Amino acid sequence: MHVPLGPGAEFDRIRRFLASARTGDPKYVRVGPGDDAAIIEAGRLAISTDMSVENVHFRREWLTPPEIGARATMVALSDQAACAALPFGVLVSLAVAADEPADMMASIMDGVRAAAEGQGAVLIGGDLTRSPGPIVIDVITLGSVERAVLRSGARTGDTVWVTGRLGAAAAAVSDLGRGRTPDAGARVAYASPMARTREARWLAEHELPTAMIDLSDGLASDAAHIAAASGRRIVIEAAELPVHDVAASRGSEEGFRLALAGGDDYELCFTAPAGAVEDARSDFQAAFAVPLTRVGTVEEGRGVMLRESDGELVPMPDSGFDHFARRQA
Amino acid sequence: MHVPLGPGAEFDRIRRFLASARTGDPKYVRVGPGDDAAIIEAGRLAISTDMSVENVHFRREWLTPPEIGARATMVALSDQAACAALPFGVLVSLAVAADEPADMMASIMDGVRAAAEGQGAVLIGGDLTRSPGPIVIDVITLGSVERAVLRSGARTGDTVWVTGRLGAAAAAVSDLGRGRTPDAGARVAYASPMARTREARWLAEHELPTAMIDLSDGLASDAAHIAAASGRRIVIEAAELPVHDVAASRGSEEGFRLALAGGDDYELCFTAPAGAVEDARSDFQAAFAVPLTRVGTVEEGRGVMLRESDGELVPMPDSGFDHFARRQA
Numbered sequence: 001m002h003v004p005l006g007p008g009a010e011f012d013r014i015r016r017f018l019a020s021a022r023t024g025d026p027k028y029v030r031v032g033p034g035d036d037a038a039i040i041e042a043g044r045l046a047i048s049t050d051m052s053v054e055n056v057h058f059r060r061e062w063l064t065p066p067e068i069g070a071r072a073t074m075v076a077l078s079d080q081a082a083c084a085a086l087p088f089g090v091l092v093s094l095a096v097a098a099d100e101p102a103d104m105m106a107s108i109m110d111g112v113r114a115a116a117e118g119q120g121a122v123l124i125g126g127d128l129t130r131s132p133g134p135i136v137i138d139v140i141t142l143g144s145v146e147r148a149v150l151r152s153g154a155r156t157g158d159t160v161w162v163t164g165r166l167g168a169a170a171a172a173v174s175d176l177g178r179g180r181t182p183d184a185g186a187r188v189a190y191a192s193p194m195a196r197t198r199e200a201r202w203l204a205e206h207e208l209p210t211a212m213i214d215l216s217d218g219l220a221s222d223a224a225h226i227a228a229a230s231g232r233r234i235v236i237e238a239a240e241l242p243v244h245d246v247a248a249s250r251g252s253e254e255g256f257r258l259a260l261a262g263g264d265d266y267e268l269c270f271t272a273p274a275g276a277v278e279d280a281r282s283d284f285q286a287a288f289a290v291p292l293t294r295v296g297t298v299e300e301g302r303g304v305m306l307r308e309s310d311g312e313l314v315p316m317p318d319s320g321f322d323h324f325a326r327r328q329a
Numbered sequence: 330m331h332v333p334l335g336p337g338a339e340f341d342r343i344r345r346f347l348a349s350a351r352t353g354d355p356k357y358v359r360v361g362p363g364d365d366a367a368i369i370e371a372g373r374l375a376i377s378t379d380m381s382v383e384n385v386h387f388r389r390e391w392l393t394p395p396e397i398g399a400r401a402t403m404v405a406l407s408d409q410a411a412c413a414a415l416p417f418g419v420l421v422s423l424a425v426a427a428d429e430p431a432d433m434m435a436s437i438m439d440g441v442r443a444a445a446e447g448q449g450a451v452l453i454g455g456d457l458t459r460s461p462g463p464i465v466i467d468v469i470t471l472g473s474v475e476r477a478v479l480r481s482g483a484r485t486g487d488t489v490w491v492t493g494r495l496g497a498a499a500a501a502v503s504d505l506g507r508g509r510t511p512d513a514g515a516r517v518a519y520a521s522p523m524a525r526t527r528e529a530r531w532l533a534e535h536e537l538p539t540a541m542i543d544l545s546d547g548l549a550s551d552a553a554h555i556a557a558a559s560g561r562r563i564v565i566e567a568a569e570l571p572v573h574d575v576a577a578s579r580g581s582e583e584g585f586r587l588a589l590a591g592g593d594d595y596e597l598c599f600t601a602p603a604g605a606v607e608d609a610r611s612d613f614q615a616a617f618a619v620p621l622t623r624v625g626t627v628e629e630g631r632g633v634m635l636r637e638s639d640g641e642l643v644p645m646p647d648s649g650f651d652h653f654a655r656r657q658a
Contacts, residue, residue, distance in 0.1 A: 034480075035477075036480070037472070038376050039477045044370045049422050051456045051467065053459070056458060125378065130385045132463050133462060134461050134462065134463070138467040142376070151365070214365065
């Protein structure tokens with residue numbers, strides 16, 4: 001963790017923060033923050049990184065500083081869930097402008113810590129630096145994993161499933177982008193997503209998923225990643241999509257679009273052998289109070305197709321979230 | 330590695346780049362780019378992250394896109410050297426504006442790959458995203474390490490050493506900041522630093538360093554990190570400082586200041602038991618053609634003191650690089 005030696009209350013607070021972070025669960029962590037590198041020992045592990053940039057992934061009018069840190073961390077930890085890994089450590093690179101309020105950096109890091117600890121992970125390192133303007137936060141996550149569930153394991157005849165309900169976060173982003181105040185439920189879905197870590201571990205322990213991904217860019221786009229990595233076609237059943245209430249309240253067409261291509265849900269999408277999930281579904285829903293919905297099938301072929309309610313099969317109308325094409329958040 | 334599915338030559342090139350990156354040495358890497366996380370298996374490992382931000386750590390007028398990528402990567406790998414770890418993997422989070430030239434992102438990543446491969450590491454993951462303006466590149470490095478050399482091991486009576494000559498990179502930054510063209514040697518020192526990976530491994534294999542750090546912020550500041558972590562005082566001998574020729578050519582006072590507090594050298598500073606390094610020094614210099622210079626001693630006490638050429642002991646006049654105080658690069 002590079003912390004400048006400079007004076008000032010901000011750095012004092014960050015030093016205290018790091019000192020307290022060191023008291024976290026040291027499982028796998030031999031040396032935590034404060035040296036040139038963290039030293040870990042975890043056997044097989046999953047590592048991922050996810051960068052959140054102000055005015056691309058969030059606006060500061062939309063999120064408090066702790067929410068900025070917590071959301072970036074949870075979004076990053078969602079990649080661990082997507083592999084069915086058990087997260088244990090987080091590193092954070094954070095850039096903020098020198099003229100920000102004195103406690104901006106520490107408040108963002110408070111959110112990082114809360115989100116990480118809520119998922120069983122501790123802060124083990126990072127880099128704090130200055131930005132010429134936008135807040136940039138890159139969160140690196142480490143997880144222990146014996147048998148990672150990859151994107152490439154979907155097989156012809158598998159069924160396709162999603163956790164939770166889709167479209168609420170995208171409904172909030174749509175409102176916020178238009179200067180409207182979103183429903184409370186939609187705002188929470190966007191500002192405070194929950195990585196499906198426990199759910200993913202449960203599914204993997206029951207040996208259900210053949211392939212898995214988290215829904216960051218929208219089902220249309222993320223299912224395409226599984227299809228491409230697995231060399232298969234995925235067919236999504238329009239009628240089966242679990243549209244979130246706050247998305248559905250925008251009208252059925254808009255709700256459907258938000259659920260299919262909106263992104264930011266951080267639910268899981270996985271494939272499983274036909275018939276395997278049905279028996280386990282009620283146990284899963286009882287354990288987590290999270291719905292589990294079959295939304296499609298895996299076939300021979302390529303890409304993602306949508307089966308409309310009338311039975312017609314059409315190419316997916318929207319490739320989902322594209323950082324370089326989507327209007328600025 | 331999050332790569333948007335969007336169309337366009339830029340993404341095609343990045344996909345090809347990642348496909349080729351997968352052919353690198355797979356030591357320790359079970360799953361490389363392309364899934365939600367990379368899966369690695371390396372026993373004890375060092376992990377570090379280092380963020381470089383446009384107009385803070387570099388300006389695009391100063392560096393070509395491949396140099397931006399290579400420099401950020403080498404600076405990050407220098408943290409592995411500082412622990413005497415052997416780097417094997419790199420993850421990169423990169424943000425560039427949507428209106429940049431089409432091949433900007435791929436050119437930066439070319440530099441990342443060249444620098445990583447030159448140090449024996451392969452690209453195993455990352456995140457590519459959009460920036461509202463500045464280029465931001467966060468490089469996460471992974472290294473294998475049996476016995477990490479930490480900052481905290483300096484003991485009273487130890488000697489303090491640095492590799493190489495100091496101040497050339499800072500001389501270049503000083504020139505560039507004033508709109509002047511730096512000497513070729515100074516520019517190379519700033520634009521293309523070399524992580525002292527092999528040198529650090531050699532020192533550790535000879536069981537010489539008790540504590541070690543890389544010189545990113547300047548000797549004055551980085552020695553203070555060792556002093557603080559070790560609970561000791563470090564005394565630097567002004568007369569012994571190995572000032573680089575291109576820094577010395579600015580006059581003895583300015584050359585001394587650049588070498589002591591300029592930063593960006595990425596040489597190693599380490600402590601070792603008295604008398605231990607002297608015998609090994611000629612072998613080291615023969616192996617690497619890099620000078621090894623004794624610059625001070627470790628004493629009881631706190632902080633860093635400077636012994637002037639006349640023998641007077643003064644508190645270190647400059648705490649070195651501070652991202653939040655230094656004029657914008």
